[in-house]
Every structure is written in C-alpha cells, then in structure tokens.
Amino acid sequence: MGSYLRPNTLDAALAALSAGPRAVLAGGTDHYPARAADAPEEDILDISALPGLRAIAAHGDHWWLPCQATWSDLIAADLPGAFDALRQAARQVGGAQVQNAGTIVGNLCNASPAADGVPCLLALDAVVRLASRGGAREVGVADFLLAPRRTARRPDELVLGLKVPRHDRPVRSAFLKLGARRYLVISIAMVAAAIECAPDGAIAAARIAVGACGPVATRLPALEAALRGHRPDPALVRPEHLAALAPIDDIRAPAAYRRAAALELARRAVAALAQPGRAAG
Secondary structure, three states, X not given: OOXXXXXXXXXXXXXXXXXXXXXXXXOOOOOOHHXXXXXXXXXXXXXXXXXXXXXXXXXXXXXXXXXXXXXXXXHHOOOOHHHHHHHHHHOOOOOHHXXXXXXXXXXXXXXXOOOOXXXXXXXXXXXXXXXXXXXXXXXXXXXXXXXXXXXXXOOOOEEEEEEEEOOOOOEXXXXXXXXXXXXXXXXXXXXXXXXXXXXXXXXXXXXXXXXXXXOOOEXXXXXXXXXXOOOOOHHHOOHHHHXXXXXXOOOOOOHHHHHHHHXXXXXXXXXXXXXXXXXXX
16 A cells, blocks of 8 residues: 655645645546556555635736636635636536545546536636646646646646636636536536626637547637637537547447537537627626
8 A cells, every 4th residue: 555645835845846746636526436446556646635725816917716716716706707617617527525525626636537627628728737846837627638638737736726817808608518418417518618708798719628539629620710709609610620639439339429419519519609798807
C-alpha cells in the first residue's frame, strides 16, 4: 500500500508533489470507481484540507472556480448566464451524493472524453491555473487536455483552479446531453454553447464545444464563424461544421450515430440560445 498525505497548507502539498508523483485526491468520485477492480499501489495526496480553495468568486476580470469547489457549490452559487451551461451539466453529474463530493476541477483532471463539465469549460474559455514549488502557470483548457486520461499537468504540479473570463457583452449559454437515459449515465454525445450578444441581438462571438465524440472534447471553430453576425438560428448549423469531430464505435453507440446526435444537439443548443438569458458579469 502506498502512503497517504492530507496536508493543511499549500506549501506542504507542493513540497509533497515535488518529492515524487502522487495521485491527487479531492472528492474521489472518479478516483475510487476507477480502482474498484484493480487497486494499484500508489501514493495519495488528499487536498481536501487545504484552506482557501473552496469558494467560487468574482476576481476583477474573471470568475474563480477553485480546485475544491464541488458541483453542488456551483449549482448554489450566484453566477451569471454565462454559467448556465455548466450549471445544467452539474445537475446531470451523477446523483446528489456525487454532486456534493465531486469537484469541477477533478472532473477536468480525470480527462474522460465523456466528462460532462469539459465542453462547458471550453465554451466558457476557461483557463487552468497550476502551481508547483517552481512557480505558477496558466494553460487553456483545450491545451490542458492531451488525450483520454492525460493532461498537461506535470507530476510536481497542483491545479489550483479555473479562471473564467468576464465579458462586457451579455452572454447566453446552454448544455445538452444525450445518453441511454436522462441521469446517471455516461454521455453518447453532448454540446455546450455560449454566445456573446451584440445590442441588435446578433451573435458577436460564439463558442461551441462537443464532448464524447473524440479523444478529447472539441471546439467547433467553423460553426462559431458561421454563427457570428447572425441571430441564433439552428438552420445555420450544418454537418460540415462538425468535421473536427472524431467519434468512435463503442458499446454505447456507433460513430455515425454519435455524429448525427452531435449535429442535432448543436442545432437544439443554438435554438435554446435564441431565448433571452441572463446577462453575464
């Protein structure tokens, strides 16, 4: 059995990571199920006792989602419309017990292709803040995710949290997910969409991301460009806009079905964004 550490200072946590690789544990809702059949011998760093890394807050030009913030924290937080998609995803991450324990950052670091929160973070243009004894750095979510179960986090680094830019223009967002049933299921396909609205109601900027249709969640720049300058209209979403996706055949669905589902979800998401939402802050 490996060693278990639960430090109560950030310095102690970073010192432990600098001494050798450790599996970082927050809520444990991804960690333990993955080891139910075969528990490897590994050293654990439990970050649940670190102070000051739980509260979601506005900091100047960005919102801060720290590494201990849970899905339930996000659901309860007073956040603007830009976060509606992430909040919708949060309500579909497992049951209440998982939402109370599982963290937003842990879901990202687990790097599952079907992680519900990741397309939403891409649509939010979120940035990952990491720290080590050598200093801190920031990486966009798209660059942080390298492959299934692989991220750009170095073994000596800890993800402190996520920075989500605040926008001057109103933002609307939506999240749609397809699974074998509504809740407690791994996604077949999912779409997160966010738009910044010009005064005339046209789309000034769009960010659309698809999950469970490739090794990592993927932004759709062609669709984003096609939407820009128009009012939200599902007819603008065309099959060629999803060319960046690389779905696979697996036990949940064949690749062709995933691609067709992603197209329909993207159209429904754009249709949902045609309804006025709350302004972003």
